[in-house]
Amino acid sequence: MKASGLAESPLFEKKDADSVIPDSLSSNHATMQPDYQDGMIEHIRQAVRQTGKEAGTYRITREEKKALLEICYSFRLGGIRTSENEITRIALNYLIHDHKSNPKDSILESVIEAIHG
Helix, strand or coil: CCCCCHHHCHHHCCCCHHHCCCCCCCCCCCCCCCHHHHHHHHHHHHHHHCCCCCCCCCCCCHHHHHHHHHHHHHHHHCCCCCCHHHHHHHHHHHHHHHHHHCHHHCHHHHHHHHHHC
């Protein structure tokens, strides 16, 4: 059986060295956020701060579980305590917000079309 998950998505393909933006052109871009992102981040922050009362069970691959654990661990090394649940809820709320904002151009629409297209 073939392993599946976001890592196999065409949206997560490795980039060629020629397609990477040179450092000279990306000097401030890594630290600047568009204004719409500020609103989205605040919306997601508020949603995740609410205590989730609904139970949900989702099946993930070992690679996805390992990636979640590595993310949590890297934040803990930086002094920020987080959890797999918090990371998952951030991702879920990002997908929901993105899809509500632009249903036809959302990342969710693109990935689902790539899976079922």
